[in-house]
Each structure stands twice: as C-alpha cells, then as structure tokens.
Amino acid sequence: MKPFQYTRLSTEDLSSGTTLRDSTILAGGTNLVDLMKYGVEEPDSLADIGKLPYTQIEESDKGLLLGALVTNADTAYHAAVKSTYPVLNKAILAAASSQLRNRATNGGNLLQRTRCYYFYDTTMPCNKREPGTGCAAIKGFNRIHAILGTSASCIATHPSDMCVALAALEAKVLVLRKGETIVIPFDQLHRLPGDQPEKDHNLEPGDLITHIQLPAEGFSEHFEYLKIRDRESYAFALVSVAACLKVSEGKIADIRVALGGVAHKPWKLKEVEKDFFGKEASTENFQSLAEQLIQGAQGFGTNDFKISLVKGAIVRALNNALNPS
Amino acid sequence: MLNIGNKQKRVDGPQKVTGKATYAADITSQFYHAYVLQSTIACGSITAIDTSAAEAFEGVKGIFTHKNLPERLKNKVDYTDPLSPPGKPFRPFYNDKILYNGQPIALVVAQTFEQARYASKLIKVTYEEKKFKGSLSENLKNASADRAPEPASNRGDFKKAFKNSDYTIIREYRQSRNYHNPMEPHATSVEYKSDGSLVVYDKIQGVASSLKYLNGVFGLGADTVQVKSDFVGGAFGSGLRPQYQLFMATLAALELNHNVQMVMTRAQMFSFGYRPEVIHTMKLGCSNDGILQALSHKTVGETSTFEDFNETIVDWSGLLYKCENVNLEYELTPVQSYTPLDMRAPGGVSGVYALECAIDELAHEAGIDPLEFRRKNYVDYDQNEDKPFTSKELMACYARCEEVFGWKNRKDLSKTEPHLLTGYGMATGSWEALQQPASVSLSMNEEGTFTIKCATADIGTGTYTVMSQIAADKLGVSIEKIKFMLGDTAFPDSPIEGGSWTVSSVGSAVASVCEKFKYRIADVWKRNNPDYQAVAFGDISFQKGKLEYRSKAFSFTEIMQQASKEELSIAHSESPAEGQNTHSGYAHCCVMVEVTVDKDLGIIKVPRLVNVSAAGKIINPKTAENQLLGSMVWGLGMALREEGMVDTRYGRVMNANFAEYHIAVNADIHDIHTEFVEEKDDKVNPLGAKGVGELGIVGLAAAISNAIFDATGKRLRKLPMLLDDVLEA
Ligand SMILES: Cc1cc2nc3c(=O)[nH]c(=O)nc-3n(C[C@H](O)[C@H](O)[C@H](O)COP(=O)(O)OP(=O)(O)OC[C@H]3O[C@@H](n4cnc5c(N)ncnc54)[C@H](O)[C@@H]3O)c2cc1C
Numbered sequence A: 001m002k003p004f005q006y007t008r009l010s011t012e013d014l015s016s017g018t019t020l021r022d023s024t025i026l027a028g029g030t031n032l033v034d035l036m037k038y039g040v041e042e043p044d045s046l047a048d049i050g051k052l053p054y055t056q057i058e059e060s061d062k063g064l065l066l067g068a069l070v071t072n073a074d075t076a077y078h079a080a081v082k083s084t085y086p087v088l089n090k091a092i093l094a095a096a097s098s099q100l101r102n103r104a105t106n107g108g109n110l111l112q113r114t115r116c117y118y119f120y121d122t123t124m125p126c127n128k129r130e131p132g133t134g135c136a137a138i139k140g141f142n143r144i145h146a147i148l149g150t151s152a153s154c155i156a157t158h159p160s161d162m163c164v165a166l167a168a169l170e171a172k173v174l175v176l177r178k179g180e181t182i183v184i185p186f187d188q189l190h191r192l193p194g195d196q197p198e199k200d201h202n203l204e205p206g207d208l209i210t211h212i213q214l215p216a217e218g219f220s221e222h223f224e225y226l227k228i229r230d231r232e233s234y235a236f237a238l239v240s241v242a243a244c245l246k247v248s249e250g251k252i253a254d255i256r257v258a259l260g261g262v263a264h265k266p267w268k269l270k271e272v273e274k275d276f277f278g279k280e281a282s283t284e285n286f287q288s289l290a291e292q293l294i295q296g297a298q299g300f301g302t303n304d305f306k307i308s309l310v311k312g313a314i315v316r317a318l319n320n321a322l323n324p325s
Numbered sequence B: 001m002l003n004i005g006n007k008q009k010r011v012d013g014p015q016k017v018t019g020k021a022t023y024a025a026d027i028t029s030q031f032y033h034a035y036v037l038q039s040t041i042a043c044g045s046i047t048a049i050d051t052s053a054a055e056a057f058e059g060v061k062g063i064f065t066h067k068n069l070p071e072r073l074k075n076k077v078d079y080t081d082p083l084s085p086p087g088k089p090f091r092p093f094y095n096d097k098i099l100y101n102g103q104p105i106a107l108v109v110a111q112t113f114e115q116a117r118y119a120s121k122l123i124k125v126t127y128e129e130k131k132f133k134g135s136l137s138e139n140l141k142n143a144s145a146d147r148a149p150e151p152a153s154n155r156g157d158f159k160k161a162f163k164n165s166d167y168t169i170i171r172e173y174r175q176s177r178n179y180h181n182p183m184e185p186h187a188t189s190v191e192y193k194s195d196g197s198l199v200v201y202d203k204i205q206g207v208a209s210s211l212k213y214l215n216g217v218f219g220l221g222a223d224t225v226q227v228k229s230d231f232v233g234g235a236f237g238s239g240l241r242p243q244y245q246l247f248m249a250t251l252a253a254l255e256l257n258h259n260v261q262m263v264m265t266r267a268q269m270f271s272f273g274y275r276p277e278v279i280h281t282m283k284l285g286c287s288n289d290g291i292l293q294a295l296s297h298k299t300v301g302e303t304s305t306f307e308d309f310n311e312t313i314v315d316w317s318g319l320l321y322k323c324e325n326v327n328l329e330y331e332l333t334p335v336q337s338y339t340p341l342d343m344r345a346p347g348g349v350s351g352v353y354a355l356e357c358a359i360d361e362l363a364h365e366a367g368i369d370p371l372e373f374r375r376k377n378y379v380d381y382d383q384n385e386d387k388p389f390t391s392k393e394l395m396a397c398y399a400r401c402e403e404v405f406g407w408k409n410r411k412d413l414s415k416t417e418p419h420l421l422t423g424y425g426m427a428t429g430s431w432e433a434l435q436q437p438a439s440v441s442l443s444m445n446e447e448g449t450f451t452i453k454c455a456t457a458d459i460g461t462g463t464y465t466v467m468s469q470i471a472a473d474k475l476g477v478s479i480e481k482i483k484f485m486l487g488d489t490a491f492p493d494s495p496i497e498g499g500s501w502t503v504s505s506v507g508s509a510v511a512s513v514c515e516k517f518k519y520r521i522a523d524v525w526k527r528n529n530p531d532y533q534a535v536a537f538g539d540i541s542f543q544k545g546k547l548e549y550r551s552k553a554f555s556f557t558e559i560m561q562q563a564s565k566e567e568l569s570i571a572h573s574e575s576p577a578e579g580q581n582t583h584s585g586y587a588h589c590c591v592m593v594e595v596t597v598d599k600d601l602g603i604i605k606v607p608r609l610v611n612v613s614a615a616g617k618i619i620n621p622k623t624a625e626n627q628l629l630g631s632m633v634w635g636l637g638m639a640l641r642e643e644g645m646v647d648t649r650y651g652r653v654m655n656a657n658f659a660e661y662h663i664a665v666n667a668d669i670h671d672i673h674t675e676f677v678e679e680k681d682d683k684v685n686p687l688g689a690k691g692v693g694e695l696g697i698v699g700l701a702a703a704i705s706n707a708i709f710d711a712t713g714k715r716l717r718k719l720p721m722l723l724d725d726v727l728e729a
C-alpha cells in the first residue's frame, strides 16, 4: 500500500484544536485498511482515534449513549442494549464474524464503504471511486446492488446491518465539528448517490463521530432484524429488515421499518409508517406497507429478484415482530 | 494388525497446531520479496510499460517484464510440466501479448512485500485492446470436439432406443466456474546458494513437477536445484501444475543472485486455474418399468485460447448405470481466460452432477422412487471398458444409507414449520481407484528407528500418518519408530499427489519395502546364527521390533549389528497391481440429503447430509472421514455457494476475495454423517485400499438439487443454486 503518515491522537490533541481535516480517521481499521491494501483509498496521513475517550456506553433517561469507539461486539452484548434495544443486538450480531465484531467500532461501522465489486477493483470504472469514469455495475454484476433511490451514476448500497437497526430506532449521531458537537438525525447521516456518488454521507472533512444517541424507546417487546444473505454467516445482506412495533389492542401504535441492502442508505419512510398508525396489525396491512415502502423500486438485471424478496421479507419481519417466538 | 484400520491421530498434528510445520512461505532465510503486477485487460497487447518510478522506489531490487526477459528464456525453451494439456503453456513475460485479464505482466522484487506491492502500482502500462467474447455462452459456436479427447465409445443405437422409450427427458444443466482457494496461498521460497545452486520450497502436489518445469525453462538439473515441499496447506488440484510464482521467484533469484520469496495474495489465487464452467445436455429414456433404455450426455466446457484443458466428464454417464444405448460427446470452447485446472474429483464432479440430476428427473417422470430406480439399473461391470470391477459394494451403500437416513419413511420426518418446505434427495457418487508406479527407500538406524522416504506429498490428506501406519504394521514396530519423509526431489520418485491414488500407490510401495526389509533381516539373522540356517521365512514372525522364532525373540537392532551398512538401506519400486489392467477400479458412495426451502424468501438450508461409501480397506478411518467431511462441505459449497463471477465484458473475476466468493462457512454446515461399508478387494492393489480424497464431493450437488425439487417442485438445473433461483424459477 501507499506509504502514509501515522499519528495516534490524544484527548489533548483534540482540545488543542488539532484539525482532522487533512487526515483520514482510523478506528478499528477493518474496512479502511482493507481498502488501502486494494489501493481504493490512499490516504497520505492516518489519524488513529483509538485512544480517544469515546469508549463507554452511558445510560440516561434520554436513552443509551454509545461511544463511537466501543466495539460492535461490546455494544451488542451490553446488558442495556440486550434488554432495551434487542433489535440493535440482533442486527450487530448478524454482521460479519465475531473476530471482525471484536475489532470494528461503532463509528467505523457507520462510515464503512460499499461492497460494490467494481468499487473494490481499481481497474474498473466507478463513479464513486473515481468520479466521471462511469458505473460498471449498472450493466454488470449488480446482484448485491440497490433497487431504491439509485441514480444514473451509482447503484451502490450501504452495507451495514447495525445502521439499519439504528435507522429504525431513529437514533441520532453526535459529531464533533470544529470543536463543537452537532447532532445529526440518523436518516440525515447517509445520503443517496445522486450525481455525487463519491459522497457516502453528509459529514464534512474533519468531522469526528463521537457518540450515537439511542432514544428512550427501544421496542423491546415487538422487534425483528431479518437478514437475508447468501450464506448463514459472514456475508453481507442481500436484503435486511429492521422492524419495530408497538401494538395496543391489536392496533398499530407505532411502527418502524428500515431496509438494508436496497439503497445507498438504510431505507425508511416516516410518512408511510405514519399511515399505518391506528390500523390493525395484520398481514394485509403489513403487505400494503411493504408495497408503499418500496414504491418505485427498480432492478438492474441480476438484482431484480430483490423487489419481490424485500416485500416478502418486510411482511415476515413484521409478523415475527408481532408474534415473538 | 496393530495400526491399519485404527483411528490414528495425525503424526504431524502437533507440528501443525504449534506452528512448527513449515509451509513454503514459512521459510525464514533473508529473502527479497516478489510481487506480480497483473494485466487489466483480457485481450490485446502492451504498447508501453514505464517502470522508472517503480525502479526508483525505496527498497526495489529489480523489475522484470517482457522488455527485459533474459534471451535464454526465449529460444527452444520448454514451458510444459507433466500435466500440461495439449497446446502451448503460458510463458510469463514472453512477449507483449495479453491472453487473459490478470495476466502477470511485471514482477517487482523489493526488500519487503509492501514495497514490492506498492512499487508495482507505480508502473505505467498502456495497452492496445482487442475485442473478444468473454463467456462460454457467447463462444458456443466455436465449440469443437477436435480440441477435446474422445470420450468412451458410443454403444447400441441411442436414437432408436430414445424414440422407443416410454419416458424421456431432455435437459440442460449448467455449472459456473469454481476457484480452488486452499487455505494456504501459493508460495515459492528460493534459496540462492553461493555456488549458484538453488533450494526451492514450492507449494506443489509433487516436487517432480516443479523440477521438470525448472529444468525445461531455466535448464536447471537435479544437480543444481533441489525442490522441497514438506507441508502443503491444501491444494485440491491447484498444486498439480507449477503455478507462476515458481517461475517468478526462480527468475528473480537467478537474475539477482539472491534468495527470493513470492507469496500470492488471495486475489491472485483467482488469476490462474479453476474448475471450468460447463454446459451439459442430457437425453435419457426408460421403459414403463423404469429400465434405462437410452442415455446421451453431451458436455461443452471452457478452456483457454492457448491450452486445451480437458476432463473426463461424460464417460461417467456410460459407467454408472446399466444401459445398452449410449451416446457421449465432449467439446471444448476457448474463452479469453487462463487455462482451467483439475479440481477435486475433476470431471467426475461435473459429469455425475448432470447424470444424477437427470436420473432423478427420469425416475420422477416414470413415477419410481429415485433409490428404487437406481437399484433397478444397477450394473456390476464396466460397460465403457467391458471389464469387471475390482470390487463394487454400492448396493450395500444404498442399503445402509437408506437405513441410517430413514429414506423409506422420510416423508414422516418433515417438520411442519409454516414457511418451510422440506425435501429429500439422493445421488450416487463414484471415483477412480487407480494405482501408479511409486518408489520408496527404507533404512534403519542403531536405535531401531526406520526412515522411509518418498517424493510424494501430504496436501493435508494425511500421507505422513497413513504411511507411518502401514509401515508400523508391516514391520511389527510401534508407529513412533517410523519416520516417513516426503516432498523432496532427493527422495525416490512418486506419482504426483492427486487422483486419490497416494494410499494405493505409495502405500503399496511402503508395504512392499517393509516386506523386503523383513526378508533382509531374516537373511542376516540366519547368516549369523548357523543353528537357524534352515528356518523357513514363513515360520518367523515380526513383532514389537523383534524377530520371533519358536518363542525366541531377537531384536532388530541386535541382528542388524551384524549387517553391513548397505544391507540396512533398501529401495523398492512398486508397479501397479495386475488387477489394474484386467479390472476397473472405482470407489462408490450413496449420498442422501435433507433440505429446507423458505417458501417466501427462497433461502435453502441443508440440515442433514449422509454419505455411505465403499472404498476397499480403510487404512485410517479418522483421516478417511476427514476427507469425506471436507469434500462434502465443499460439495455443499459447490451446490449452493461458489461462483467465480467473471464479468465477461472485461474477462475479469469480480469476486476475487473471501468476502464475495462464498465458500461454505461453519454456520452453513449442520448434521453430516459418514460411514463405510465393508468392501473386500484383492485386485485393486496389494493393500486392498481405495482413495477417498475425492469421492465425497461427487454426486453431492445433484443430491441437493434433487432435494430442492422434492421440497419445491422446482428444478433449478444450475450451480450454484441461489435463493433468487428459487424465487425466479
Ligand atoms: C469480511 C468482512 C465482512 C463484513 N461483514 C459485514 C456485515 O455482514 N455487516 C456489516 O454491517 N458489516 C460487515 N463488515 C464491515 C464491518 O462492520 C466494518 O468493517 C466495521 O464496522 C468498520 O469499523 P472500523 O472501526 O473497523 O472502521 P475503520 O475501518 O477504521 O473505518 C471505516 C471508515 O469510517 C471512518 N471512521 C471511523 N471512525 C470514525 C469516527 N469516529 N468518526 C468519523 N469517521 C470515522 C474511517 O475514516 C473510515 O472511512 C464486514 C467486514 C469485513 C472485512
């Protein structure tokens, strides 16, 4: 890989206003280092944030505060996550392998990059990696690609499982920007590709994710994370569904459905969800919600199957959430 | 018999689990590290290659391309190896032509691996690209039988019999490309000695192949180069031919007069051979009562533009069931790719996949239970060769498998989970039981420890262990007294480790050399003990390191004190048994599987796999079971997971990594049960043993496909079978 400078940041560096603008942030490295080996990312300088103090999970009545540097494994197995936010526990544990989860951090998980085959292969055209070169996936292998919110320049998906659960929970992301903490609602963290697919998210250079704020409501009674993949472990989602429900006397009091593997960001439509508040928690209504949620879905050949698959998955996930086994 | 038939633990197990086993890349001399730059186009030529920036990069010691290939490697140089198919083998850096995407076009040698890798990225290459058609399907019109070897002869009148059959099927089955991906990537470490000689540690399934290649290409003889390969971390056929890292590391060592090591990256493991994509067309007909009347199997397979790689695929259809009217055709089509390569049970896996799916389809058409159908069409002689089998206990496999699996009452076993469809499928599997010529040497030291040497390999199969077991038994000593050494061109010749013939070939040679030793020691004993001059060899026994005669015991070491040094060393060359000519040798198995398919989501799972095999004498049930388990896991991967995704626009493999090239993982594997039935065989070889390294993968994909049909009523007819195939069928 390309030679680079390496700095390990300390808390003092942050308070002294050291800017991260010109460095690439290194957390667990499970994605970044991989991409460096492939030559997809060639940073001149790495800022290792491993020694910064965002390593705790804190409880408050606003909800749980997850440090950006807590590992995926420690997050999933944290007692309060298990009891209050089981959908998050399940989503994290559906990802990667235990070795990776032991190393991967929450911040890194949020900003991991797409697994598009052509993005990873530097000899291929790819607008995300090299703007203006074209998108090899649109007419190529796109079995793992998006069916919603795509653009003519990119059809990549965001590969995270954890993010799908965080989207469903309507978490917030705390970001240190120029010495100040700003709060970004989860659905505004990632973006759709549009004509700037090189941008995965709405953060600015130098931004540091410090925490993820979970809301108080964790949907611990009715939840499901359903991941459909090509093998029973250690594979990214073809399609995944995080489903959360509140039911009162058979009626939907609250409903959250976020989809993974179908778009450049976790796919969730609040308007559609709201439409079903007060309606009966039934398979028919779940089907109708699924239809509305994926309205306009478009396949690109080898990923056409995702359209019917995701419908089936939404209904299954909601039914499982309704009737926990 | 003390040891043969025992579940002996691997004698090299402790070395492996403590990291003391040295694989080709574990050699720790002071090496320069080599990294290969690969072409990014599949067809055309290099118009310019600028290496200046790379040369100037820190640590770089040398760069090799077609521009500076030493002249002596260009003229009258033989690039073949013992397993080269017809055609012209690939010659690295030979000229500016690009024959496939990923072709090595430059070699960077540097002080460290990372320096070499990054420097390779600084090389600027300009190409002139030519149009090409990248896929087998697009190239079908170039398919030709002339490029392929002729299959077994046709017999009877297929057309007529097919027409007259009560039930017929015509079906097409497709298999995608599979890559070997042993755990250990290919590596070569070359030690350059001060006298110019080389010691080459290569990842290879037979050191003689590397030596032959080095001799042909670099003119290095056995006097200037020694090839060693103590341990091989899996190969599955990928080490049958020397791969390009051998050329690279040797070229660099000779040119730079320095030790050089080259280890391929995982991505580079997708830049050479693979199990080829094939398309089968099957036409089968049977009578009302399920007797096979007509069978036609045509396969078209991919090969490269420069070599005609071939496998024995369609012959299996003429062999497995009784049928008088058989038509077999095999064609090859060149695609813009590297040459395919034998992979575990080459040809058999592919041919039997199509046959066993088609048999299941025909049985279904005829309304006959698939197991019953196979029994009705059982055959006990080799119809392709018109020879008897050395042994064939397949009927016993069927019976035992039926019982352990619960085949008869299988429908009662179905679980009633609302979304899950359960299905059951079966298939027959078979693999050759060949014996090749092999040589070994044996010597005993003062402590009574035996060293047995042979140039064979242990590719994870358990050669070290099994040979030690055979020798211990034959000599009447404990296994600790045996030191079996392999993987060295200084040792007696062995066939390459492949074809599941190592136990049969090397094992028989080991048994014989031990027998010779016993005669030798008996002679010495008689010579030095005048009282026993007249004792017949048959009246002597050999146990616990002692020669015993009429309750008197004489230790080997004692007797051998009176022997000359020469007498203590014995060599032996074993030829294949007579039965290998007069009879056909095959191992057989029956495999049954249970699958579940999610009705709405298409997810396929395999909760249960049962394999019952007949493979002659099982020398070590533990390593034999290991082999079966491994090959069944891979069979599942082949059926449901593995697919080399070649983007045919670019001729490039797009999933050259373990995240996206899906091999089966632990979570995919549930209950697997294996058993052997008793099979006596006095013809196949002196040990009566057949290899089991390949058997377990044959038939498995078909059994899974058949079970999916049983569950869903859908025939997927392609590999791998993915959830989208279920949803879209
Ligand atoms: C083989 C394999 C399989 C996998 N399977 C799955 C899967 O099934 N599901 C799944 O969800 N994930 C999967 N992953 C991805 C894994 O979850 C991510 O690699 C991991 O979460 C990244 O975390 P990290 O700490 O290692 O990030 P790094 O690799 O260190 O960083 C990733 C990116 O985030 C940036 N970054 C990191 N921390 C911060 C921060 N605090 N503030 C701002 N920017 C930051 C980095 O600059 C970089 O761009 C898999 C990974 C591999 C290698």
Ligand code: SF4
Pocket: A114, A116, A117, A118, A119, A125, A126, A127, A128, A129, A134, A135, A136, A137, A138, A153, A154, A155, A156, A197
């Ligand atoms: S889908 Fe996006 S990431 Fe993939 S090749 Fe196209 S532009 Fe690149």
